Amino acid sequence: MRFVDALGVLSKSSSFAVSTESDRDEGLTRIKSNLYVAMPIEEDFMSLLAQISEESKKIIFLCGSSGDGKSELMLRAKQAFTQHYIHFHLDATHSFEPHDNAIVTLDRIFDEFDKGSHSLVIGINIGMLGNYSEEAKNKNISDKIKKYLEFKEKSDDFNFVNFEDYPKFEITETNYKSDFITRLLKRITSPSSELYQLYIKDESEGLNSTDYLKFLNYKLLCNEKVQEVVVELLLKVRLFRNQFITARTFLDLIYELICQKDYLFNNLFSCNNNEILEKVIEFDPSRLRTKTIDRFVIGYELDSLTQEFEIFKQSLKAELMIGSLNNSNSYIRLFYILKFEDIGNNFHKKFTEDFSESLLSNYLEVYRHHIYYDAVKSRSVLRNFYNKELLSAIRSYINKKAPYLGDEQFLIAEYDEYKVISHLKIGPDFSALEKDQPKYNNGHFDVYIRIKDFCDEENDPTLVFSVDINLYELLSRLRAGYRPNKNDRSVVVMLNEIVNRLLIFANKSNQINFKSSFEEIKFIREDSCIEVGY
Template identity: 35%
Template sequence: MQFKRLLDTLARSSAQAVTTLGAGQKEQDELKEYLYVETRIEKDFRDLLNSNLSSESVIFLCGSSGDGKSEILKRYYETYSDRIRFHLDATHAFKPDQDAIEALDQLFDEHRESDKPLVIGINVGMLFNFASQGHPRHENIRSAIESYLQSGDEISVSYKFLNFEQYPKFSIEDGKTGSSFISELFSRVVASNEKNPLHLAYLDAVRTKPSTLTLNYELLKHEQVRDRIVHLLLSARLKFDQFLSARALLDFVHHLICGPSLLFNNLFVVGHNDLSDVISHFDPCTIRSRSIDQFLIQHPLGIREEAFDEFQNSVQEALGIVDIESAGWLRFFYLFQDIAIGNNFHQRFKKDFEQPLYDRYIEIWRLHKSYDGSAEERQKLRSFYKDELVYALVRFGNRLDPSLTAKQHLFLCSRNGIFISAVADIKPDLKRIENEEMANIHEFPVCLKVGDEPLQTFNVNLSFLELVSKINDGYRPNKHDKNTIVILEEIVDDVIKVVIRSNKLMLSDGRQHVYLTNEIEDSEIVVGGVE
């Protein structure tokens, strides 16, 4: 099949994007079969199918649109359909005048009379809908769904749930940073072997009609380039909690190769692909540094170093790339920063491309995930809480009177121009950190206590850590930070609720201050001056 036509089957808009039980064209089916990567959820699903399922059993394979439910179900339909009933898509009705809820009611009616277990591919949203709108005669199923959605508990052995959301595609644990699933998928797309239909079509295309498509395919063959793209997808997951379905990833690969420009531009271009729209936030052209700004300004003016001209010739000889504008070159530098080319002019910008915030987030996430009470980890956690998190909380809480921070006081309230504050002994609750469960990579639990009184646990994300870092650098949050500020304000409010019960308060008008001490044993309040 023609290279472009075969690539187009990867697009979200392709008729082959959604798997059904019908047969597609031979080449397209072969490509889908070749690109298929077995996941942990599929292994668990297979184990369930091979377990002792009763005729009352229902397996809900649930998740979001495009995550691969239908693909898994189709793979096991032929082998197991003689003893298990498969329903690939719970949004499909059996009759034109039937809605999805009515179709599920009918499906469960038929299952009640059947001697086969039932397997359903269903979106989480439809689970919610059936739990609230399904017919009362299926109250047992509705109750099982509701319990699972609320707490993750399976209250009946007859109803099993496998949810794609419980099988994250990324890991940031020590030694496992990245995504084995995405890396394997990308590797299969460009693998140079006869089992790969894309590779065979590429060989024919590059021999008869080389084009931007074949060049982009060649660029994607570099493992370091693919690793850099996976790193960008991880950044998008951490920063924006970006959902990545199998269908979206294949559509993304199609865009990288078939987009309007060369691969390194397609990666960051806006308006053509959902994932690239998100990744555009990490466009190296938006990084502000002296060397990057200088290159972006001087290159269009024809002001070039001899070293760059040599490098440009090396790129043309090695990769066949010519006539790139300054923004394209900078994106090329970013994507190929781990590959030696010519005089390696592009590696001058490596320091500018670093993402210290993301590296710090991963480090802090790992500390919370693996904390076991050891002296080394305890010291690292205490350092983070004291020097970064608590310091930012106190600075934010004292934004109306910054002088309180040096006194280790926290602003409580003001009355008639008088600021009232108290000492805030905020520290990490290490015991709770050790016992906290961490279900995903895009947040970690903040466990604090004031004195010996624990505060509620707050789950915070990369955006929160970014705001903490900016506050410590002197930044004053504004309306653009409102989503993250809410958590910051909640933590400060919780601290104040404890601190305000202090026996010693300080009153200040900006020029002088006095202390009020509640002498509990003597039942009197002592007024004092400067300590």
């Protein structure tokens, strides 16, 4: 088997993209099996199946999105558990008869379950699960599914294992990691893998063939420092664009990086044949406008770069077999994917600061102090975040028509020339944060704002809401004077929800001022009396 043929196993258009029970090419099947990575979801799923006995009567749903690996895991489970009292339905989007649909097929399967004594294991897309909960003939099954979808409710005899509960990225106390992606990359690029062995066998001939870029790209991907950059990019795509990364889409991404008709670093930022890479394009480093990058681009266009760059190009040729590139954008992208690697005279390290992910690193720091809250270590960091970043940005957004207002003043209405101003003392609620420790590491964190000196039995004086990296970025830009536009629509909706909740408290403040250009009237409530002053 040739290396370039074996790469086809990675493609989403390959017949190997979805695991089935049919017989196929043994060599390619072996390579596909070699790429399989067992993850915690498999351990939990297999553990549940091991608990099924002939006396028990259970239903287990394996749920997730298209391409996340349900078919592979269901097939492995069916091969491992061959007991007659466990029945498998590998794909709940399929029907048994041409004239039936998936809903009818599931109704039939559950009818057989009710009449029989066996347990049932079903692989199903989460969307299909929702559809079936509305259309199911069996009301008991429908109610159980709805309770799970709404409240995550499970039981001993009716369980759900969901890929969404096993995030591909974990933000740790000191860094971030993706066991799924790094282990899959190792399977693809480690010297013990079948792909690598085929690469070594065909390398000398392949580098002198029309497929030479596939060999160069694969070799570049084998570099662990390049893999670090790929993982970092995928984390940004996950956080900024909420892109769900499945085994199938990731393997297809690797296929596109290696097999598209350009160098890997250009494929990474210009390919739109993969749903993940469509998002990666948004983070193309050649779009950055910094003094160092702009000087390089101008120098390249004028052919006036220093000898240092020429020496670096020689190192690229000698160490990575990368010759002269056609444009400055390609070099910027190359510098980016090599930013953790040492090459020759390290000319590319001049751009390290330009490639620094300050927004990401700042967000992750605040995220960690919320998720791994420590009263001693976290309070000073979070107090600074709440007072100087979060609350400052929200106040600036509310008071955009009255930027002169003080820290405890909020513009709540305008009547002709009068502005109605509420006085509200707000700050972080660390006791609530410490009490409500999150259970999941899901890429966003909850903030807790305490409305001080507020007495209202109908409203809890603690305001809780979630912050993701997009809202965090908008808050940062608001502090710098930015005004949102139509491109910020989705994240502004989140911000407006927060503002509206805060204004409920502001409208019930103990002090309301009516202010115009020539006078100010103050209304101050104390107990059951309202004092009016000027």
